[in-house]
Amino acid sequence: MKHPTLPDSIQALPPETEPETIAMRSLTPVTAPIASLPGIGPRYAGLLRKVANGPRIIDLLFVLPSAHIDRSAVLSLREARARLDPGAILTTRVRVSAILHPTRPRHPFRIRASDDTDDVELLFFHQAFLRGIAVGDVLAVSGKFERYGSTLTMPHPDYLVSWARRGTIPKIDPVWPLTAGLFPSVMRRAMHKALDRLSSPPEWIAPSLLRRRSWPSFGDALECLHRPASREGEGEGEKKEETSRETWSRRIYKARERLAFDECLADQISLARGRRHARSRPGRSLSGDGTLREEALARFGHRLTGAQKRAIAEIDADLAAPTPMMRLLQGDVGAGKTLVALLAMLRAVESGAQAAMMAPTEILASQHFATVARLAPVPCVYLSGSVKGKARKQALAAIAGGEAKLVIGTHALFQEKVAFHDLALAVIDEQHRFGVRQRAMLGAKGERTDILVMTATPIPRTLLLTQWGDLSVSRLDEKPPGRKPVRTSLHPLSGLDTVLDGIRRVIRSGAQVFWVCPLIEESETLDIAAAEARRAALAERFPCAIGLAHGRQDIAERERQIDGFRSGATQLLVATTVIEVGVDIPNASVMVIEHAERFGLAQLHQLRGRVGRGAAASYCLLLYDDTIGMAGKERLTLLRETEDGFVIADRDFRLRGGGDLTGNRQSGHPGLRLGEGIDLMPLVDEAHREAERTGSEKSASEADSAPDSRIKRIADESLLILFDRNDMTRLTHAG
Template identity: 45%
Template sequence: MLRMGLQRDIDLALHLPLRYEDETRLVPISTLRDGQTAQVEGEVVDNRVDQRQRRQLLVRLDDGSGEVLLRFLNFYGSQQKAWTKGVRLRVRGEVRHGFFGREMVHPTVKVVQEGTPLAASLTPVYPTTAGLPQSYLRKAVASALQRAPLHEVLPPGMVPRGWPTLREALHALHHPPASMSAEALEAPHHPAWQRLKFEELLAQQTSQLQARGERAHLKAPVLPTRPGGLQERLLAVLPFALTGAQRRVVEEIAQDLNRPMPMHRLLQGDVGSGKTVVAALAAAIAMEAGWQCALMAPTEILAEQHFRKLVGWLEPLGVKVAWLTGSLRSKVKQAQLAAVASGEAHLVVGTHAVIQEQVAFQRLGLALIDEQHRFGVAQRLELRRKLEAQDLEPHLLMMSATPIPRTLAMTYLADLDVSTIDELPPGRTPIVTRVFGDARRPEVIERIRDEVAKGSQVYWVCPLIDETEASDQAADEQAGRASQRRAPLDLSNVTQTHQELSEALAGHGVGLLHGRLPAAEKAEVMAKFSAGELSVLVATTVIEVGVDVPNASLMVIEHAERFGLSQLHQLRGRVGRGSVASVCVLLFSAPLSDQGKQRLKAMAETTDGFEIARRDLDIRGPGEFMGARQSGAALLRFADLMADQDLLDRAREAAETLLRDHPEAARQHIARWLGGKEEFLKA
C-alpha cells in the first residue's frame, strides 16, 4: 500500500473506487444474456479437469432454472476439492454463450450456505497493484474510514448548500446503498463527487497561494541591471537582434532580479523561439553583480548545446563557463568542481550532475532549469535545498518549450510568474507536415535520396533501439506494468533502419545516435552531423530537444503513432531552423487508435505550439500533461480541469478567504488533502 501512497487513514479514506459490482441481488441462470455481468447462485452438479488443448477446471452450476458452466484456465488443486459436487456456490462474472451453452470464464466464487445473506451495498472495486487483493484493500479502507479524522474543517458558508459533509460524501462513495445505481454514483455531478472535487481544488489552490506568500518573505540578492554592464556588452556582440517578445521577457526577468525577494518564474516559448539567449542575458545581470549562475538541462546533448552557445557568446567577454556532467573523467571533473567552489567559474552548465553533493558554489545568485518538466520533482527539490544552504535564496528561472495552456498555468503554476515568448525569430521557415502510412516508406526513402543529393540533411527518428528493448517492453505490458495497452510490438528499430538507409544511400554518410552510445561517441556523431559530414542522422528521441542544425530540412518520424503530441512537436522543431523550406513526415502503422488519429491530425493541421498544447490537454488530460510536477502521484485525483472550471473558479476565490481569515483551517485542510505533497507544487 505504501507504493500506492496509502500511508495514513485519510489516504485510504480518499482512495475511491474505480467502479462498483452489484452483489446485492441474484439473477436466475435461465435469464442470463450474452455479455451480461451478473451474480448467480446454485449447486455444483459436475466438477472435472479437462485435458483437451490446455488443462482447465470445468464446474457446472445449477440453480433450478438452468445451468451455467464455470471455466478456469488457471486453478489450484484446493479449489477443485472445495467446489465438489453438491457444494453451493455464489459466483459473479461475465456471461458468454459457448459450444456447451452459457458459461463464465474465471468468475469470482464464494462457497455459501443456502440463505446466506446478500451484500447490503454495492461492492467497491478499488485501484490496486500487484499483490494487493481487493478483499484486503476493502477491509483496510473500511477500517480507515472509522478512524480517519473526517470532521468538518472548512468554515460555515464556504461549502455550497445542499452538498453532503465530507464524511457523508465518502461513505456514500465507499458503501453506496443497494438502491443507488452505479451509473448515478459515477456521474461527475453527483453531490458527493462535487464535494470532493471542490475540497481537492481548494487544497491545491490554497497551497499554491501559501507558497507564493511564503516566497515573498524570503530574501534574495538584489541584482540590478547596470548601464554599460555585461548584459549590454552581450547584446552588442550577438549576431542577431532580439525579437519584441524576447525584449519584453528580458525586461520582466530584469525587474524580478532587481527585487530583494527570490524570482520564481517560468519562461515558456515554442520550439526555436530563442529561450537560451534570454537565459544568457539574465545570467549576465547576475554575473555583472558578482554572483554565480547555474544552468541545468535534462540530457547531455541539450546541456552541451547550451554550453557551446554560451561559451561562444560569453567567453570573449571574459566569462568563465564550467561544464559538469556525469560522464566527465575524474581529473577533469575535479578541476571543474574546484573552479565552481572558488568562484573562478562564473557560470556552470550541466546535467543533474550540477546538483550532486560534491558541487559547492561560492556565491550562487541565479539558477536556470531548462525543460523543467523533464526533471523529477525530487531532483528539482534537491536543487532548491542546495540553494537554501545559503543565507540568501537565489533567483530561479525555469524554461519550457512545451507551452502550458492558461487553465493549467492558473491551476498548477499559481505560485509562479509566467513569461511567454510568443514570437519566432525572423527568417524561420514554416514546416510542412505530411502523414503517410508505412506502406509509402520506399517513397520517403526516395525523397531522402533527392534531398541529400541537393546538399540538405535529414533526421530519421525511431522509437526503439533494438529487439531486446522491444521484448522488454512487451514483457512489461503482459505483466500489466505498462501505462496503457498497446498492439503487439513489431516496430522497426533504429539499428535496422540505420543499416537500411546506409545501403539505400550508398555514398552519403548516415550516422546513428541513441541513448546507449557512450557520451564521447554521441558527441562525435553530433559534431559530424552539425559540420555536414553526415547527410542523414538516424536517432531515437535523444535529439528531441536542443539539437540545432540549420541545414537539416527533412525529418521522418517512424511509428509516429507511438509518440505523444508534445514530443512530436519537439522533434519537428529540429527542422525549419534555416532559410530552406522544411518538411516533417510522420510514418504510421495501422490500425490507429482514436488518440493516435487525433495526434497526427493535430500535427498536420498546425505548427503553433500553443494550439498543440491546447489539443494535447484535450487528448491526454491535465494529469499526464503536467508530468513530473505531480511526481507520478496525481495531486488532482478527482477534479477535471476542463469539465470542472466552475468549481476551480469557486475554489480559487475561497482559497484567498481561507488563507486570509481562517489560517488554522487552511493549514488543516492542506495537511488533510496533500499530506506533505505540497512541496511537489513548489518544485
C-alpha cells in the same frame, strides 16, 4: 473550541495548541502505516504500499477504483441468454446438479447447475473453491457470463456463496488496481478496514460551493467509492432500475469530482503559502549599467522580438526588487529563451555576482555553454559529470573563487563540493525534468538566490497553476523573424516505400534527415532495438553515412554521433527521443517520426522543432499505424494544422486528462493522482480562487483569535496533511 468532527481528546487540547498539531493528532488513525491495519500481515502490507505508492492508510484510500461493477440485478439463466452479451456480468440463483473433476491435467473442475429456465457450467482451476459445496445446494453466483457453443458458462465466478448469504455479494462492486500477488479479496478487506479508521475532518470547502456542486463530504466521498451502498428501488421495473443506475453513477462521479477538487485545493493552498513566504523573504536587488548586455547583443547581431523585450523587462523588475525572484520563462520551440536567460545572467554579473544555468542533459548543457561562451563577454565555466580530473579541479576553483562569472552545467551543480563565491541568479532549463526539491537544492547554493526556470514546452493554464503555481510567468509567444514554417504531413506506414523514395531524393540534394523511432511503452531496451533495426534497414536502401543516437550510449559516444550529424559527416541520424530538446542543427531540414501515434502531441511538437532552423524549406513527416482510427488521426491532424505550441499543449492536456503533459512526473511533486476521468480545468481554477481568497482573508494571528477562522485553519492543515502537501511550503523555496 468545539467542533462536531473533532474527537473529545483533541478538543481538550490547550487553546494555544497550533492548528497543524491539532490536525496531525486528529488524523493519526489514517496517517498511521498501512501495516497497522488489523488482519493485514507484512507480506500484504508491502504489496498494498506498492499499490498505494505511499506508506499511510490514507494513501491506500486514495487508490480509487478504476471501475464499479453492477451486480444488483439477479437474472434467470433464460434472461441472461436473451439479454446479455458474452463477457457481461451475471448474478443469478442456481441449484448444483453435478460436480465434475477433470479427466486430464490442466482441465478445470466443473459445477453443473441450473434454475427452472436453463443450465450453466461453473469452471474452476483450483479444487479449494469447491470446498463445502454439494449436489443440491442452492447458490448465489456472480461473474463473467460466457457461451461455449450452446452451453452457458461462467469461468471462475467472482462470488459463489449459499443463497442464504447472497447479501454478502456487493451490489455495486469496486474494481481496484492491483499488483502481482495482491488479490481483490485482500484489497477489499484492507479498504474496508481503512474506511473504519476514517472520520470526517472539519470541512475545508465553503458550504456554498458544496451546495452548488452537490458534493458529498470528504469521508462520504471515499465511502461512496470504496464501499458503495446498495441502490434503492431495485426490482421495481426496468425504468426504475435505469433511473437508479443513473443516480448511482452520478453519485460515483460527484464523489470522484469532490476528491479531485480536494487534491487541486491542497496544491493551491500549498503553492499560495509558498508565494506568500517568498514575498516575505528578504532578497537582493540586482542592477547594472547594461554594458555587458550591449556587448552580448552586438555579438548576437539580430534584433530582439517584442516578446523577448517584454520578458526581459519583467525579469529585470524582479531582479531589481528586494524580494527573491521565482519566475518561469516559457516559450515555444525556437522563441529565443536562451538569449533572454543570458541577458538576465549578465545583469547579475553587472551587479558583481555570479549566475548559473543548469540543463537536464549533457547535450543541452554543452549546447547552452557553446551559445553563452560565444556571446558573453565574461569568463564562463562548464561543469558536468563528464568533466574529470584537473579540468574539474580548475572549474571548481574558478567557481569558488569568483573568477567564473557564468557557470553552465548539469545535475553536477547540485553536488556538495560545488561552492559558489556569490551565486545571485540560478537559471534552470527544462525544469519539469528536475522537480521542486532539486530546484530548491540549487537555490540553496547562494545567499538569497533569484531563480528563473525555463521550458520549451508551452504549458496550458491548468498545469501552470498546478505544477508551476509558485512562479510568476513570462511567455515568449513570438518567433524570431526569418524562422521558416515546417510543413507537416501525415503518412500511413503502409505507404512507407513512397516515403523512403522521397527521403532518397532529399538525401541526394544534400539535405540532412532526422529519423525518430517509436516509443515502446515502458521499455527503453525495445526502443533502442527498434532504432538499431531501423538504422540497419535504412543502411540497405541509402548509400549515405547513417548515425545512431539513443539513451543507452555513453555520453561521449552519443555526442560523437550527434556531432557527426552536425558537421555533415552523416546525412541521416536515427534516434530515440534523446534529441527531443537541445539539438540545434540548422542544416537538418527533414524530420521523420515513426509510429507518431505513440507520442504525445507536445512531444511531437518538440521533435518537429529540431528542423526549420536553417534557410532551407523544412518538413516533418508523421508516420502512423493504419489501424489508429479516426480519433487518432484527428489528433495528429492538429499538428498539420498549427505550429502554435500553446494551442497544441492545451489540446494535449485535454486529451491526456490528469496525466503529466511532458510524460515525466515532476520529481518532488506528487502529481494529481485523483483527477482521472474528471475535467480538471474548472476545478483548478476554482481551487486557485479559493486558495487565494483563504490566504488573503486574515493573518495567522488574527485567525488564532477567531474560533471560526481557527477551525478553518485546522481544516486546511488537515487537507494538506491528508494529501501530503504539508511540506511543500518548505520545498517550494530554498531558504
